[in-house]
Amino acid sequence: MITTPGTQAPQPGARTDTDRAAPHTDTAPTPPGTAPLRLNAAARQYLAALDRPAPEAALLTSLDAFLGTDAPLLAYTRLTGEAWKRSLPPTEHTRADALLTHFRAFLRDHGWLDRARPVNQPD
DSSP states (O other): OOOOTTOOOOOTTOOOGGGSOOOOOSSOOOOTTOOOOBHHHHHHHHHHHOSSOHHHHHHHHHHHHHHOTTOBGGGOOHHHHHHHHHHSOGGGHHHHHHHHHHHHHHHHHTTHHHHHSOOSOOO
16 A cells, blocks of 8 residues: 555554445446436427327326336336326326327337337447
8 A cells, every 4th residue: 555644554454445345336327328218308209299288298297207207218118108097087098098199109100119229239
């Protein structure tokens, strides 16, 4: 160990900061440019493409909140969409069905689902 003037070398057998392991994290850092696509970003694009987005905006906000605010796009599946719909009042089920059908078609047709699940990316 290199010491500078005025510092003491550690006692033999004493632990130093370099002996301590870094804290464990459950996830590896995300490489630049590979952050997961967010549901709210796709929802904003979907709403921008609509002529009258107001009713759909409230439903999409509800879906985003149901999945966890700022949820990744892949959190939205047919099953989570159905679970969200069941959490709504029965009077909203028809509107929710229509929204889920149109929103999923938008995600598929505009490449959101393909970008959310990148395959065959170079190493």
